[in-house]
Amino acid sequence: MQAAITIIVLVAVLAVAWRFLGDYLAAVYSGRVRWLAPVERLVFRALGVDPTAEQDWKTYAVSLLSFSLVAIFFTYGIERLQGFLPLNPQHLPGVTPALAFNTAISFVTNTNWQNYAGETTMSYLTQMAALTVQMFASAAVGVAVAIALVRGLAARKRETIGNFWVDVVRGTIYVLLPIAAIAAVVFVAQGAVQTLAGPAHITDAMNRVTQTIPRGPVASQESIKQFGTNGGGFFNANGAHPFENPTAVTNLLSIILILAIPVALTRTFGKMVGSMRQGVAILAVMTVIFAGTLAFTAISESQGNTAVHRAGITAQASGNLVGKETRFGTFDSALYDVTSTQTSTGSVNSAADSYTPLGGLGMLSGMMLGEVSPGGVGSGLYTILLFAILAVFIGGLMVGRTPEYLGKKIQAKEVQLATIGILVMPITVLVLTAIAVETAAGRAAPLNAGPHGFSEILYAFTSQGNNNGSAFAGISSNTDFYNIAGSIAMLLGRFGVILPTLALAGSLAAKTPVPEGEGTFRTDSPIFGVLLTGVLLIVGGLTFFPALALGPIAEQLAAGRIWP
Amino acid sequence: MVLRQLRRGVVLALLFLVVCGLAYPLAETAVAQGLFGYQANGSIGANGSVLIGQTFSGSAFFHTRPDPNNPMASGGSNLGPRSAKLVAQVKAQIAYWNRHGVKPTNDLVTTSGSGLDPDISPAAAYAQVPMVARARGLSIGSLDKLVASQIHQRQLGFLGSPYVNVLQLNQALSRIAGAGSAGATS
Numbered sequence: 001m002q003a004a005i006t007i008i009v010l011v012a013v014l015a016v017a018w019r020f021l022g023d024y025l026a027a028v029y030s031g032r033v034r035w036l037a038p039v040e041r042l043v044f045r046a047l048g049v050d051p052t053a054e055q056d057w058k059t060y061a062v063s064l065l066s067f068s069l070v071a072i073f074f075t076y077g078i079e080r081l082q083g084f085l086p087l088n089p090q091h092l093p094g095v096t097p098a099l100a101f102n103t104a105i106s107f108v109t110n111t112n113w114q115n116y117a118g119e120t121t122m123s124y125l126t127q128m129a130a131l132t133v134q135m136f137a138s139a140a141v142g143v144a145v146a147i148a149l150v151r152g153l154a155a156r157k158r159e160t161i162g163n164f165w166v167d168v169v170r171g172t173i174y175v176l177l178p179i180a181a182i183a184a185v186v187f188v189a190q191g192a193v194q195t196l197a198g199p200a201h202i203t204d205a206m207n208r209v210t211q212t213i214p215r216g217p218v219a220s221q222e223s224i225k226q227f228g229t230n231g232g233g234f235f236n237a238n239g240a241h242p243f244e245n246p247t248a249v250t251n252l253l254s255i256i257l258i259l260a261i262p263v264a265l266t267r268t269f270g271k272m273v274g275s276m277r278q279g280v281a282i283l284a285v286m287t288v289i290f291a292g293t294l295a296f297t298a299i300s301e302s303q304g305n306t307a308v309h310r311a312g313i314t315a316q317a318s319g320n321l322v323g324k325e326t327r328f329g330t331f332d333s334a335l336y337d338v339t340s341t342q343t344s345t346g347s348v349n350s351a352a353d354s355y356t357p358l359g360g361l362g363m364l365s366g367m368m369l370g371e372v373s374p375g376g377v378g379s380g381l382y383t384i385l386l387f388a389i390l391a392v393f394i395g396g397l398m399v400g401r402t403p404e405y406l407g408k409k410i411q412a413k414e415v416q417l418a419t420i421g422i423l424v425m426p427i428t429v430l431v432l433t434a435i436a437v438e439t440a441a442g443r444a445a446p447l448n449a450g451p452h453g454f455s456e457i458l459y460a461f462t463s464q465g466n467n468n469g470s471a472f473a474g475i476s477s478n479t480d481f482y483n484i485a486g487s488i489a490m491l492l493g494r495f496g497v498i499l500p501t502l503a504l505a506g507s508l509a510a511k512t513p514v515p516e517g518e519g520t521f522r523t524d525s526p527i528f529g530v531l532l533t534g535v536l537l538i539v540g541g542l543t544f545f546p547a548l549a550l551g552p553i554a555e556q557l558a559a560g561r562i563w564p
Numbered sequence: 565m566v567l568r569q570l571r572r573g574v575v576l577a578l579l580f581l582v583v584c585g586l587a588y589p590l591a592e593t594a595v596a597q598g599l600f601g602y603q604a605n606g607s608i609g610a611n612g613s614v615l616i617g618q619t620f621s622g623s624a625f626f627h628t629r630p631d632p633n634n635p636m637a638s639g640g641s642n643l644g645p646r647s648a649k650l651v652a653q654v655k656a657q658i659a660y661w662n663r664h665g666v667k668p669t670n671d672l673v674t675t676s677g678s679g680l681d682p683d684i685s686p687a688a689a690y691a692q693v694p695m696v697a698r699a700r701g702l703s704i705g706s707l708d709k710l711v712a713s714q715i716h717q718r719q720l721g722f723l724g725s726p727y728v729n730v731l732q733l734n735q736a737l738s739r740i741a742g743a744g745s746a747g748a749t750s
Contacts, residue, residue: 005722063569070573129585136584194596194604202612213635220592237638240677242615248724306645311654322674323640326683329725350677351640452644474642
């Protein structure tokens with residue numbers, strides 16, 4: 001009952017976000033939102049950018065890579081130098097090179113994989129000026145790429161797909177900053193901390209206990225961590241920490257913030273290509289996959305924990321509470337973790353490692369399907385559009401006709417680019433997982449034994465290859481091997497998809513739309529939705545089933561049950 | 565072309581640093597401290613933070629879940645559902661509670677995601693009533709009433725799980741029990 005009301009409220013709020021944020025995003029990225037025009041002008045002057053001058057896809061890509069490269073240097077530099085910089089009340093030393101490198105790449109790629117515990121590693125300055133900054137920047141970059149691809153689909157015979165600098169600046173000042181600033185106040189009102197004072201030292205006379213409680217500028221990071229589908233926690237416990245996610249209200253607010261842009265972008269897409277039904281079709285596919293995974297995971301988690309059962313607690317009416325917070329309970333925990341892994345967020349409010357085997361499988365599957373349901377900010381939309389192109393290609397093969405998507409002929413070049421964009425992630429994940437299980441350095445990391453240990457490794461690379469950042473956190477991955485292999489996974493998982501996507505945008509933009517004919521396969525129809533869902537499940541399933549069979553499926557079968 | 569874009573990258577990265585990395589969190593801190601100073605500083609009262617779990621020992625207090633409750637090292641145990649270590653840990657917890665005459669609930673024998681869970685389920689609080697009543701020389705009825713008064717219902721009626729904040733419960737307990745028996749243990 002309580003779960004049903006939560007879902008209804010969530011759907012209602014997201015419907016509002018879809019309607020208004022979707023239109024707002026379309027207006028922002030076409031330059032029709034002007035309430036910060038003076039700020040914009042100053043920024044564009046500093047950048048030496050003419051906001052009306054568009055770029056071809058190569059210039060757009062070079063701009064994107066330049067910004068990301070500089071961002072990696074900045075983030076790395078602040079981490080390394082934090083010992084000499086202000087706002088470091090705990091006097092933390094500079095971050096070690098391999099960890100600083102991994103973390104810089106992690107935040108610039110919107111992954112937020114964390115091989116460290118924030119409260120004992122990062123100074124306040126690093127949290128603010130290095131990590132929070134990239135939460136804004138990487139989110140703005142993700143949305144920019146999605147918008148560029150949509151422009152390519154909507155354009156008629158054009159060389160250009162927009163201006164990267166203009167898109168990043170507008171997305172940040174008109175969308176990310178204002179909403180994050182308001183949401184952060186709600187987080188504080190509910191109990192999230194926001195202070196520059198150092199840790200609190202308390203002595204409880206009643207209990208004769210002393211504690212050192214770390215604090216910091218948390219709420220300002222928390223809101224953009226969710227709204228930009230970043231997911232990096234200020235504290236090690238991330239969304240389970242009472243200072244980050246103090247109440248069930250902030251828990252739901254987090255879920256709403258995470259889903260708002262990815263869901264709204266489907267409307268933005270529909271608006272920009274001139275057919276709302278196209279956006280609705282994409283949203284419907286996202287919703288079906290999300291709902292299926294949520295049901296699967298929530299039911300698994302409601303069943304209780306086999307270890308607790310074996311130890312002698314046979315009645316677990318409240319479900320599997322290992323690694324879960326009392327104030328959230330099983331359903332709100334599962335909802336948060338599923339939301340986080342169906343997008344590129346990766347923040348968890350409950351320990352994924354301690355989920356039931358099938359609950360953990362639910363979280364893995366969201367990432368293995370490419371994070372498209374609804375996926376990260378921008379990345380969700382551009383990735384599912386790659387799959388949509390593959391789907392119309394397969395549909396075209398079935399009827400023996402040159403496929404079209406939104407009036408654009410899908411030819412060899414487009415199919416090749418979409419396929420590269422789709423296959424980079426699974427190849428990266430599976431090859432790196434294979435290397436890890438074949439090497440002593442890779443096998444040294446898991447905490448748990450047997451199939452669960454394999455799941456920890458598989459999860460680590462799946463998460464990084466998809467720029468998710470969540471973990472089966474028992475894995476000890478702050479080692480040279482995992483810092484470097486993980487960095488490779490994150491870079492390929494981000495830019496290995498973005499580059500083919502931008503090339504595709506350029507290629508599509510140059511085409512003249514062909515009028516819809518008798519034999520045109522309609523991509524705003526339920527049958528296309530079914531085909532796209534099928535393509536997603538088949539590509540993800542065929543690619544990852546063997547690996548899953550060695551991990552969560554083996555673990556579930558070893559418990560002597562198939563479901564749940 | 566590349567050099568020009570790199571220069572723009574440096575300029576924009578600097579702007580992001582100043583606006584999103586300094587101005588925004590500092591302004592947010594000023595607003596938070598002005599409007600919600602108590603929360604912004606960690607919800608800390610006379611006996612510590614109500615949001616951060618504390619380990620209570622002895623029979624005279626209600627206990628939190630068996631979390632480490634070390635705020636400098638937050639996080640869960642990360643043990644999987646087939647972990648022999650997890651089985652052993654839960655067994656040890658059950659044995660502990662049985663020694664104190666408590667029939668433990670699910671949450672009383674498992675650790676949380678934060679390792680700092682300040683709350684327990686209402687059932688877990690009621691389960692500890694006989695232990696505390698014996699140690700304090702209070703009636704079970706009065707403690708049941710105390711627990712009932714401390715239950716936080718679901719937020720907005722449907723969000724999360726009902727819970728009891730252990731620090732608040734023990735503070736209320738100390739008030740009705742008086743200072744005399746506060747240190748009693750069994």
